[in-house]
Amino acid sequence: MVNSYRPKYLNEALKIRGEKNVIPLAGGTDLMVRFRNISGAIPKFDKPVLFIGHLDELKNIEIENNFVKIGSSTTLTSLLDSENIPSILKSAISNMAAPTIRNIGTIGGNICNASPAGDTLPPLYILDAKIVLSSIDNQRIIPIDKFIIGPGRNDLKDDELLTKILIPNKKFNKEFYKKLGTRKAMALSKISFAGLAEIEDDKIEDIRIAFGAVAPKIVRSRTIEQEIIGHNINEINELSYSIVKEYSEFICPIDDQRSSSIYRKQISIKLLDYFLNNLDNI
Ligand SMILES: Cc1cc2nc3c(=O)[nH]c(=O)nc-3n(C[C@H](O)[C@H](O)[C@H](O)COP(=O)(O)OP(=O)(O)OC[C@H]3O[C@@H](n4cnc5c(N)ncnc54)[C@H](O)[C@@H]3O)c2cc1C
Incomplete structure (x- = not known):
């Protein structure tokens, strides 16, 4: 049985996501804990893993049409290093975990985890962030507060990946x-x-x-x-x-x-x- 997929491009990842019952893994800092096994043994995932943390198309930060557009696999460290990220979001990230985890943990993972204690969420809520959800033949954009529906529960469909986070480029004093x-x-x-x-x-x-x-x-x-x-x-x-x-x-x-x-x-x-x-x- 294939137990993992490591696509080269986003399109390939979306195709696999649409055809197979897989679990997306970006940095794995939440998933490795959720599926941890006995000490010393590799984690026991209940589905094949779709690796997405390495995909360049999901790792860029750009300003377009008055929005900051953040690829979902952008690491927390890269967000801290970028001058385009609102400072309230950076304050939250600099208080998360420690540099080792921030170097691999991603913003998309923190959002999809949908924990009430997810630290990027309060800033993203008040920045009116929107979430881009993509499948091989569709794309929808929804406000973050509509995406998160309960503790550990979100509105992601089985064939979708969170691909981008859009933040209006508005300043506050x-x-x-x-x-x-x-x-x-x-x-x-x-x-x-x-x-x-x-x-x-x-x-x-x-x-x-x-x-x-x-x-x-x-x-x-x-x-x-x-x-x-x-x-x-x-x-x-x-x-x-x-x-x-x-x-x-x-x-x-x-x-x-x-x-x-x-x-x-x-x-x-x-x-x-x-x-x-x-x-x-x-
Ligand atoms: C020691 C330690 C300390 C931590 N401290 C904090 C803390 O202070 N604050 C905090 O908020 N969190 C903390 N975390 C949790 C975690 O590091 C963050 O939530 C991190 O941002 C998760 O990102 P990830 O890429 O590793 O997610 P992953 O583990 O890869 O994924 C998390 C979930 O999101 C899904 N997913 C990921 N990317 C996508 C995508 N693009 N599309 C669809 N689904 C996706 C996965 O399938 C999974 O369900 C900590 C974790 C550890 C191990």
Whole structure:
């Protein structure tokens, strides 16, 4: 039985994906753990593996039509090295794992893994990232929050690969990112917070807020953001109590080996409060 495929080109990979029941492997940093075997033995995959991490067509970063277009097999390290990647996404990546994992782990793998603690996700949500899903004869583009449907679940079809991530090339003059883990490196998020804002003459022209690891999916509320937009930053002090209360309804973390639900909830609210009340000096 063939147990792996290593295509030379993307088209070949898409053809194999359409014809065979395979599991795509980009960097393998999630998959090697998911399919780990007894110590010393090679991982036990339940399907043939389709290697895609080496495909040049999936590894470029370019600016086109006011979008940053990132190939799905771009490594986390390459994203950190690129001047075209939004700094809030870089802040999240520089807090992920350690250089060894970042050298092989990819952005596409982090997205497809669909973990509520996936660290690229909160920045990608607030950057309004879109996902390009390709099969041999079709392509669809969907917002990232529609692609991720639950913990470990995404909207990828059996014949598709995630090929590109599109990020609108919009600038913000305020940003704040914070990840809390058990230690500084090699630790998954207990909670993460990403905030972006555009402030002009003390008025909030745009604001975007996302929380990671506090619910089955990343928490972002466009409705609450719209309620904040248009206010002057010195009005936020009065409003922050009700804003925090509204977000609290969406923040429903679990207890697990990394943290307690109470800690996660309290800290996420503190981070939100800090962001809202420091828009003038972050
Ligand atoms: C020690 C360690 C520390 C870690 N620390 C962190 C951390 O701090 N934060 C964090 O968020 N993650 C962390 N991770 C998880 C992991 O490194 C990241 O999620 C990484 O980005 C996964 O990328 P990958 O290319 O290795 O994915 P892979 O393992 O290759 O794939 C992951 C999943 O995505 C699918 N997939 C990959 N690419 C595609 C594609 N183009 N199209 C369709 N499906 C695809 C695979 O089939 C698989 O289901 C850590 C992992 C380890 C082992």
